[in-house]
Amino acid sequence: xxxxxxxxxxxxxxxxxxxxxxxxxxxxxxxxxxxxxxxxxxxxxxxxxxxxxxxxxxxxxxxxxxxxxxxxxxxxxxxxxxxxxxxxxxxxxxxxxxxxxxxxxxxxxxxxxxxxxxxxxxxxxxxxxxxxxxxxxxxxxxxxxxxxxxxxxxxxxxxxxxxxxxxxxxxxxxxxxxxxxxxxxxxxxxxxxxxxxxxxxxxxxxxxxxxxxxxxxxxxxxxxxxxxxxxxxxxxxxxxxxxxxx
Amino acid sequence: xxxxxxxxxxxxxxxxxxxxxxxxxxxxxxxxxxxxxxxxxxxxxxxxxxxxxxxxxxxxxxxxxxxxxxxxxxxxxxxxxxxxxxxxxxxxxxxxxxxxxxxxxxxxxxxxxxxxxxxxxxxxxxxxxxxxxxxxxxxxxxxxxxxxxxxxxxxxxxxxxxxxxxxxxxxxxxxxxxxxxxxxxxxxxxxxxxxxxxxxxxxxxxxxxxxxxxxxxxxxxxxxxxxxxxxxxxxxxxxxxxxxxx
Numbered sequence: 001x002x003x004x005x006x007x008x009x010x011x012x013x014x015x016x017x018x019x020x021x022x023x024x025x026x027x028x029x030x031x032x033x034x035x036x037x038x039x040x041x042x043x044x045x046x047x048x049x050x051x052x053x054x055x056x057x058x059x060x061x062x063x064x065x066x067x068x069x070x071x072x073x074x075x076x077x078x079x080x081x082x083x084x085x086x087x088x089x090x091x092x093x094x095x096x097x098x099x100x101x102x103x104x105x106x107x108x109x110x111x112x113x114x115x116x117x118x119x120x121x122x123x124x125x126x127x128x129x130x131x132x133x134x135x136x137x138x139x140x141x142x143x144x145x146x147x148x149x150x151x152x153x154x155x156x157x158x159x160x161x162x163x164x165x166x167x168x169x170x171x172x173x174x175x176x177x178x179x180x181x182x183x184x185x186x187x188x189x190x191x192x193x194x195x196x197x198x199x200x201x202x203x204x205x206x207x208x209x210x211x212x213x214x215x216x217x218x219x220x221x222x223x224x225x226x227x228x229x230x231x232x233x234x235x236x237x238x239x240x241x242x243x244x245x246x
Numbered sequence: 247x248x249x250x251x252x253x254x255x256x257x258x259x260x261x262x263x264x265x266x267x268x269x270x271x272x273x274x275x276x277x278x279x280x281x282x283x284x285x286x287x288x289x290x291x292x293x294x295x296x297x298x299x300x301x302x303x304x305x306x307x308x309x310x311x312x313x314x315x316x317x318x319x320x321x322x323x324x325x326x327x328x329x330x331x332x333x334x335x336x337x338x339x340x341x342x343x344x345x346x347x348x349x350x351x352x353x354x355x356x357x358x359x360x361x362x363x364x365x366x367x368x369x370x371x372x373x374x375x376x377x378x379x380x381x382x383x384x385x386x387x388x389x390x391x392x393x394x395x396x397x398x399x400x401x402x403x404x405x406x407x408x409x410x411x412x413x414x415x416x417x418x419x420x421x422x423x424x425x426x427x428x429x430x431x432x433x434x435x436x437x438x439x440x441x442x443x444x445x446x447x448x449x450x451x452x453x454x455x456x457x458x459x460x461x462x463x464x465x466x467x468x469x470x471x472x473x474x475x476x477x478x479x480x481x482x483x484x485x486x487x488x489x490x491x492x
């Protein structure tokens with residue numbers, strides 16, 4: 001494996017007395033799609049949120065694109081441009097149009113003029129298939145469309161890594177396909193991605209590696225075929241068995 | 247005499263008609279005396295202009311100071327927040343009249359010689375500031391955490407997020423309660439009469455003393471209606487307007 005674009009070393013996270021992450025090591029290569037699965041409360045979302053310092057890790061190191069995120073001298077706002085994040089609940093700005101959502105950071109962080117930001121934002125919306133919804137407010141869009149706008153908002157900044165925190169969990173079943181199609185297209189274009197999700201079909205089809213987390217630790221990692229059909233660990237087998245029964 | 251007899255007795259009804267007519271004349275002479283009103287109208291107009299000017303100043307400084315305090319409070323610096331909460335609770339608990347009297351009679355011993363206008367302005371501004379801070383703060387905390395996270399994850403700073411994402415949503419939420427509170431406190435300009443500020447009420451009561459007739463009070467009430475009725479109607483319009491856009 002070439003030198004990783006994203007690396008987490010010995011990441012711990014405490015919430016008061018609660019020890020949520022108990023020493024996570026993770027290296028993601030460029031263009032790799034890493035899928036993180038695990039039971040609720042296993043720490044997978046917390047890990048993802050530590051990777052762009054939305055949660056402050058208690059200890060450990062996180063290096064993205066050669067930048068040490070936990071270094072005091074690192075400008076975190078600058079570094080975050082390289083890390084796109086998509087949330088379970090979309091978190092679109094309700095007082096802005098789809099285009100306004102996508103262009104806010106382009107103007108405020110990347111320093112683009114409005115015309116240039118609109119052009120980039122329009123292209124990002126076209127990429128997620130929503131060019132004709134640029135002037136719509138989030139409340140006028142379906143959940144699936146909102147999530148695609150959220151993806152456009154992240155990719156417009158041309159991040160090196162994209163983090164997805166259960167991007168389809170809040171969606172009605174018929175809307176999941178559109179979001180997964182966009183993620184599939186991103187993956188095919190060579191975007192490095194870390195995805196926390198329960199979409200096992202997508203994991204099988206698109207993931208390079210699957211991590212199974214439980215109780216704050218990575219229990220097992222392997223190819224989708226290995227993890228889903230021949231898990232080595234008992235805990236992994238129990239979890240896979242449970243989710244495949246549905 | 248039966249009930250019917252009494253009903254049919256016309257002299258019985260004449261008695262009512264007579265009393266009504268004479269007491270109405272007396273009432274009109276006392277409270278709606280046009281000669282007295284005409285004489286003191288210029289004084290009431292002076293008071294009206296002063297009240298408008300004072301009310302406008304109180305609204306601007308009170309709301310601006312309240313917003314500033316709420317923004318400082320959102321920084322989350324503990325000792326600073328305790329201080330803010332103390333000041334805010336103090337001025338929410340004290341009756342505005344007590345603040346006015348305390349400042350007016352207390353400041354000279356502190357070496358300041360306040361005039362009635364500045365004292366009323368400062369007092370009402372402090373009270374409006376306290377209530378506005380609480381309302382703005384409630385609005386800021388009502389904006390979901392996910393809004394902060396989405397914005398910060400795209401690289402916006404704390405201040406950019408507050409300014410572009412959180413405050414526009416928070417202020418929209420606060421418009422209805424803020425409008426009500428602003429109207430309630432601005433009407434407190436009448437309290438300035440206690441320390442000799444020649445606003446509407448003070449002009450009206452001195453006119454009443456000079457003329458031995460309370461008609462100027464009616465003029466004063468009319469002046470308050472002319473001043474505040476449009477504000478109340480404007481407040482209602484703002485409330486409905488902002489309610490639609492949610």
